[in-house]
Amino acid sequence: MLDFAIFAVTFLLTLVAAVLYLYPASRQAAGIPGITPTEEKDGNLPDIVNSGSLHEFLVNLHERYGPVVSFWFGRRLVVSLGTVDVLKQHINPNKTSDPFETMLKSLLRYQSSGANVSENHTRKKLYESGVTNSLQSNFALLLKLSEELLDKWLSYPESQHVPLGQHMLGFAMKSVTQMVMGSTFEDDQEVIHFQKNHGTLFMFSYFQVWSEIGKGFLDGSLDKSTTRKKQYEDALRQLESILKKIIKERKGGNFGQHIFIDSLVHGNLNDQQILEDSMIFSLASCVITAKLCTWAICFLTTSEEVQKKLYEEIDQVFGKDRITPEKIEQLRYCRQVLCETVRTAKLTPVSARLQDIEGKIDKFIIPRETLVLYALGVVLQDPSTWPSPHKFDPDRFDDESMMKTFSLLGFSGTQECPELRFAYMVTTVLLSVLVRRLHLLSVEGQLIETKYELVTSSKEEAWITVSKRY
Template identity: 30%
Template sequence: MLEYAIFAVTFVLALLIAVIYLYPGSSKPTSIPGLEPTTKEDGNLTDISRAGSLHEFLIDLHKKFGNIVSFWMGQTFVVSIASPELFKEHQGVFDRPPLKDLKKQIIEVIKERKKNRPKTGEEILIDIILEKTEDEEIQLSDSIAFVVGGFHTTANLLTWAFYFLASHQDVQQKLYEEIQSVLGKEDVDHTNIGELVYLRQVQDETLRCAVVAPWAARFQDFDSELGGHKIPKNVSLFWGLFFVFDPDRFSPENTKKRPALAFSPFGFAGKRICPGYRFSYAEASVCMVTLLKKFKVHMVEGQVVIPVHGLVTHPADEIWITISKR
């Protein structure tokens, strides 16, 4: 009888342990509302895939649970916030994961440029960076900043800007009139770019509508409290930046009424803003002004544009426009 009782207890304990291990039950370290893991191994990755992208998944999650939510990326517990008030409240020391592939490629380019220095007049951007500092970490960081800001993000900003201008001829005409009024026959440069107020409004509205940078991710190595909930250390925390194309919403009058941190496409004022944001605006401005002074842009009839939300939002297929000489 005793042997049977021992066997029964052992069997029940083993069964309980197996159920706990195999069943993806709750192991949330906080009271934050959100999803339970679909499976122990994948967490909510299947839900993210089903939504179409992380951006679309987070939109649905915040609609359902509110401004602070939780979910699982594999076996990693993740918190996402989506309100200016919570962005402001969430402060601390953070570390972003490295862009490994890009970093590796740039290191190889730096080595090659150091080995084969170009002739005077044949320098490219990375050669200028190498001339300004011998600190290898700064060389690498500056190169990554300019590559990401000057190619990936800005290129997609320009793609969407010309799409919106082609599909909103009234906005394009108003922008052209500002360019003519401010610049006349002059080129845009650092002395007059600040006078192109409506151009900046068009760029900001493009960033808002296209959600070029849909979210940011931060990692905290300390315990904190946010929105009345405990945030344990070693939790990844997402900042959701995504919550009719109308550049006038960014007019000086409307900007004064906007809550702090309600629109932060390049990060947040102070130490957390993208160091290349001025470069990105300037680069996009030169391109837009140069083309719009000479040409009108039009949509190709019947074209359907579908956004794909990733690290940077881009169209599923190429956006085609036609141009006509002014």
């Protein structure tokens, strides 16, 4: 078994490996600046491992060679784009695929949809209506879960250190499972059971992908007798069994509360498509929501001025009244805080697209069927686009052009992924409830180091303290 430190280097390679597994390769370097393979079989994989993560590898590569760079993953050419200008040239002419879907479909052994543009558009609409309707129908539930967490934190003495990541994961699990899958997860024991399986699936992904890379990912070799393989399969079966039961119930019943699965059930999808889409959305939404909540609170604890301004907006919009869906839309500064959280944390540092046809970026030709990475973590820290890029400054999104750029990158507007839109609303409600009653404070001397995976997280638990406003 490979050393665990190597397994944990980067979850992002799951995405790369998945796309490379699903699609054929190009061997042409196409004259794009970059590095030659370090090893014939593994390409530049050793360089990525030595860098610490794919994101950190790309940061160094773009610093050395410019906005359009190339490297080798195994024997396959990969092109990375690292500025807004070159991304603009690539996004419009090329069809895009959801990186979470690509990665998770491969991980879960689901088939790639292969759907045409019309089918993908219809499916996207189902996702959008599922997110919108589940948030509207379950707003009271989301508020209740937020207030339960508030009550828990209010009961702590002011010196109590709160394990933020742990609490945010629990909150995200409760929110996502009930709003996606319904009342099955009202029981905390069901949530804990789901969380255990969720963790097994994602932890296994480290070992699965790296093991398959080591043995030959492209030929699908994997030691099927390993304990970890069995844990993965058992966890997947249990989660699928739960989802199948819920899908059957939602098809045959008339429920007052609309959940995400209902939109898929009422769409023109078969049971397997509903199962796969529900699984992918729930897994991705849990991790994105948990990390967005965690980073937003982390940044608020280190910026007293931003937290004060957010509190003033919340107080102005709601006063002493109850938080409502209509008024939550008025929290403009809160949305700026969340956008700046995504940017500063580099929440999803890499995305991937397949080059469907031969394309051109600047003076460079990108061969057909080349994997193209969007080095979003590089772009989000580019000083030519974001002045003082390492500063947490929500006011930068007062500028409409900044918001348009953010939308272009897929973090807002029509290109925003459903899982992120879901996370934005859940985090907005939570912050409204918490900041209204609490000062969120950092723990003195704590240094939060970043771990760049598919979704960026802290290497160690992030601790905070809280004090009552009233």
